[in-house]
Amino acid sequence: MKINLDKKYVLLYVVIATVSVCFYIAFGHYLSLILEAIVMGETINFTQSLIYIAVFFILFIITDKLYKLYTTMKGNQRIESIANSLISKIDVKSRRDSETMINSIMVHLESYRSYETVFVPTILKTTVKVVLIIGALFFIDAYAALILLFTAPFIPLYYVLVGLQTRDESMRQATRFDNIGTLFLNLIRGKDTVKNTQSEQSVTKRLESDNEGFVKETMHILKYAFQSTMMLEFITILGIGLVALEVALRIIIFQSIDFYTAFFVLLLAPEFYNALKVLGTEFHNGKLAMGSYDRVLSVLNQESINTHYRQTTAGYAVLAEQVQLNHGDKTVLDPTDFAFNKTGLTAITGESGTGKSTLLRSILGLHEPSQGKLSVYTEDIGYVSDQVYFSDTTIYDYIAKGQASEEKVLEILEKLRLSDSIDNLESGIHTPIVNHNIPLSGGEIVRLKMARVLIDPPAIIVMDEPTEFLDATTEQLVMDHLNQLKKQHAIIAVIHRRQLLKIADEHYVMGERSLKRGER
């Protein structure tokens, strides 16, 4: 398996881990020495030896925990940088599958975190440990080291054999568990429909039978997995037993080793096997985490939109030369030339689904034409959308955009006849507007959106159905205002109402992949 880490850091990790394991071996060395003295009744300087034990053990603790802290923080940093890349991926298209984006940051990246913070450091540390222990043992007791070397390959070999057998099956089960979990979650989410259709019983039955089947099959697979752990345990015991036998034989029969060697070997041998087992289990966890990473990657690899395609033109508000617009595979506008004037109201009409909003977005810089040259007079374009959506803010902050004074905000509100209804609110212009809880009517919301653009009108203003929710009086008010404004600004508006055509200077109709001049 690939390790997602810079070579530089791999080296650094290996160095820290090496130092740490060496300290542990030194601790074992002094512990064995002192125990030899105790058991064999030799006289040594106890205080000094105990200090060595303590010092090396403490050094081991410090380096080992430093390693853990450092590698975890490094991993968290990596995760943060992936999160930042994901955040940078958010654009105008994200709204369509917002859940995928949000889940990739909050769920899948989170499941992947342990790969960076646990898996990678553990794999490196454990590998170092295995190598160093076997190396140390060659110095202490070559026979024991040979036994370890001989039995060790059985562990990875066994993993490979069993792993091959169960991997696909267990992956499938993991996916199935996810699916049952997902069905459960989206049943919870859609419980209203379950309630409204009185289908609670059939749904509960489905959930229960799903789970029963799942438990049955999973336990079948887990049986294999646990059996393999058991076999590993046996191999380990066999190895340790062999080492113990070797040590005992050499002590009693050949009398060729001392207590120090015997104890040291018995202290290190289990560490060696444990390390191998850890490698095995971590590989499994690592595989699962990589599954989540794939889902993160699929979001990261999505094509980003280009927002730097517009050229500038001095003569027109918008100038299009052979511009073609596509929506996915579908062409909504064949290569077309058009020019919108720097002043006056340009109205665009057409049936829904013909690509009017796509055209507006391409002017705003959010939808790159698939071919042709699109130029704008300025990139500073005001936009009044047809969506009733607000980020959490206050009326004042929303309109002022951090610049305009309170007087100016009140002035524009007065102009759009919003003052009365806003004065009636508890905190006036400082009333919070929170999505789904906006204390204003539909028509007031539209005017609020306009106020934001009109307080300091840019040279070009793009509007999507500006009078959609207005009654006749306010519609007239807005129209008067736009009539005034268009004398010095370019207003490009998608409209659905004949009424507005009265004040339009140009009229285009969009439909059948074309943009044609319409009736006036």
Next chain:
Amino acid sequence: MMMFLKGEKIHVFYSIVLGVIGGLVGTAIFGLSGYMIALSFFEPPFFLIILIIAVIKMFGLTKGTTKYLERLLSHDATFKMIGRLRAAYFKRSVESNQDTHSVRYIQKLTTYFNEIEDYYVRIIYPYIVAVFIALILTVLSLIVDPILLMIILGVSFLLLVIMPLIISRISRVSNDRRLDSEDRLFSRLYHYIFDYVNLYTVNETEQTKDNLRATYKEITANENKESQVDVVIEVMSLLIQLAAIIGVILLFKDESPLLVPMIILVLMSFFELIIPVIKPASKYGAVKDRVNAVTTEQVNIERERSDDLSLSQLTFRYPETKRDVLKDISLEINEGEQHVIIGSSGSGKTTLLNQLIKKSSAGVMPQHLDFYNATVEENLTMFGALDKINAIEQLREYELNHFALNEYITSNEYLSLGEKKRMHLIRLILEDKSTWILDEPTASLNTRLRDKVWKTIFNKDTLIVATHDLSHLESFDFVHYLENGKIIESGSVDTVLSHSGPTREAYDRYKDSL
């Protein structure tokens, strides 16, 4: 909790017994090997050493086997428990009024259930096993020396009682903080995604991105803090281990030197057994809260459903808000009448409709349509609750025949809004109630499909429809005009259209549209 382990109680019992045996045997292996080498130097009979090694191996086999059985039992118990918890949670959730549509709500629920999955296998069970092993070792240590008893008891008390208690305080706080920053991250992400075009046009995307990154930094800081706590736990426990080793050497080197290697190896393997338990054990409180949250939290404030759809003087506001969304709404709706509710977006139509949906037993199409990760057929028949006769015909009728009945659909982003509307309409047709309550039934449909859907709708005796689509206004009996949470005009369609007023005006505007 335990009630969800019904039939598995005996499994739990066995797995604890097996866990204790396995742990003890594991410790014994180390102790015995330590004793063996010490003994070897004093020329024991050779068969004794062979015997010890044989015992060690046998213990090893026992340990492996018990661990195998214990893991089977504990996992089986956990999976069954999770299954029951889910079913119970689902039942309660159907009865409650909680709005479960938010992505964040579902994310939180996922985390809760993941943590609960660990509740038994990683938190409670290993702790119980560790406590038992500690107790048994304490008793056994009495054979060697009362001082050893004190050491083991002291160590166990420190590691299994004091440390989890202290850490659980810290981990509860950091857990809450973690949830807070995740909530914040979620709502900021949500706003950024849904308000993107506006933020882009006022040049605020960079600023918003920076805010998001700052919020993510909180999560990283929290993770780092968590690992610092982990490291502190491990350093503390290792220092305690060192103290215990040095203590044993100093205390026993003169009195019973032959036992020192054994005691040290036993202690070291004992530590290896209980140190990993500390952190999970300290999570007990926090996870217990989760368990309580999914087993008891929702309250049932469900009203009785009835066939009477009339409302009188209904005023409504969402919890934790200051403004009435519906003000003094009275509606008289009798069987056989077809009513339409019109008004601009944000006027309260959906809220009003949801109030009606809650109290009625009619066939309903709410604003938010639910689909599930299952086949088209299961989605249409609600997993078999509705009769599936002529489902295929209906799919063809509403131009959905590109879906096969056994096609697997996922709840999210698989169907377009227009497809969802039509799929749900088929559900209503299969359900075959005489009264329908519908929220924007023709939104996102082309003219041809719109007319088809309206035709089906008007076949029903009793109707309440909220809509922007006024193309069939004149086919209704009664119209109610909603503005800012109030009904400002109400009456029979003919009367209301015969004089000027908001409905007349809206209708004219509708006909004026291009």
